[in-house]
Amino acid sequence: MDRTKFSFNVPERLIAQQPTAHRGQSRLMLLERSSGAISHHSVMNLPQLLSSGSVLVFNNSKVRKARLKARTETGTVVEFLLVKKVLDTIWHVLVHHSKRRKPGSRYIFAEGLIGTLGDKIDEAYRLLSFDKPISDEWLDRHGHLPLPPYIKRPDTQTDVERYQTVYADKLGSAAAPTAGLHFSRHLLNELRACGMETAFITLHVGTGTFLPVRTQEIEEHRMHEECFFIDHTAAAAVERAKSSGRAVVAVGTTSVRTLESAWKNGGLMRGEGSTSLFMYPGYRFQLVDALFTNFHMPESTLLMLVSAFAGREFILQAYDEAIRAEYRFFSYGDAMLIV
Secondary structure (H helix, E strand, C coil): CEHHHHCCCCCHHHECCCCCCCCCCCEEEEEECCCCEEEEEEHHHHHHHCCCCCEEEEECEEECCCEEEEEECCCCEEEEEEEEEEECCEEEEEECCHHHCCCCCEEECHHHCEEEEEEECCCCCEEEEECCCCCHHHHHHHCECCCCCCCCCCCCHHHHHHCCCCCCCEEEECCCCHHHHHCCHHHHHHHHHCCCEEEEEEECCCCCCCCCCCCCEHHHCCCCCEEEEECHHHHHHHHHHHHCCCCEEEECHHHHHHHHHHEECCEECCEEEEECCCCCCCCCCCCCCEEEEECCCCCCHHHHHHHHHHCHHHHHHHHHHHHHCCCCECCCCCEEEEC
16 A cells, blocks of 8 residues: 555644643544544543443553763764663664764763764664663753654753653653553543543553654555563453453554554463554454544554554544644644544
């Protein structure tokens, strides 16, 4: 399928540059797959839009301050994004103007830390070796939150709180699982009070999910592998819901990919795993019954995933309606519930 079938034009004014004043204040578009109906609500209406007994599955990965600046020995400033730790001193990274950076080049980071650039891993990632391990405390002091490039401003103290879910617990992501940014502790409590269950899984978000699809035919695109973990409590909650006919609601595309990858022979695997699952129209969902998600970029794997779940034409119709109604788009934007 040609990737241009997932194109649309969003006015720049609709690309959210800031979060709402308070979590849960965003608008929510409801898509009903059975009828093709589209209606407009608020995220705060979510407890009334879901069936009692539904299990909402959240990704509790926490975002690292993974964006770093260094200088070359001649003084040029270069930006890096730490994506995945390989060993204590070796990382997979994205580096600005990667083609200009030669293997063996040395970079000076904060506190005199030295990094040496290695070979390409693939078309996107490089190896970066440090002369000593990087601690989480060092990253907190010197790193920046990896806001996506369509947010055209530096990160601020507000982002330290708001580009992180309230339930973030397991440090390891290079980007936020943004659907979860809408949920306040009050909303989570209200969902539980209305008879919903919550379950927490972990998928550490790399940048592979967000890298553009460069192949003309989407079937030729290959996703980068991401690691996940599912504990017994979450797995048992999902299995109970499925066996009793209650809805499994994935909060975010990362939760979808984890659940669908881990569902085997009528059960959800426990423990560590990894996935490079690429979901596009034609994929048959095994586990997920409903999806809460943000509005995604044109020609992205995320847009292809939601198109697989609800149908490409229905999704593009909904996006046209969102633009007409001036919804806010992307990471800090409004949300969509597909049932």
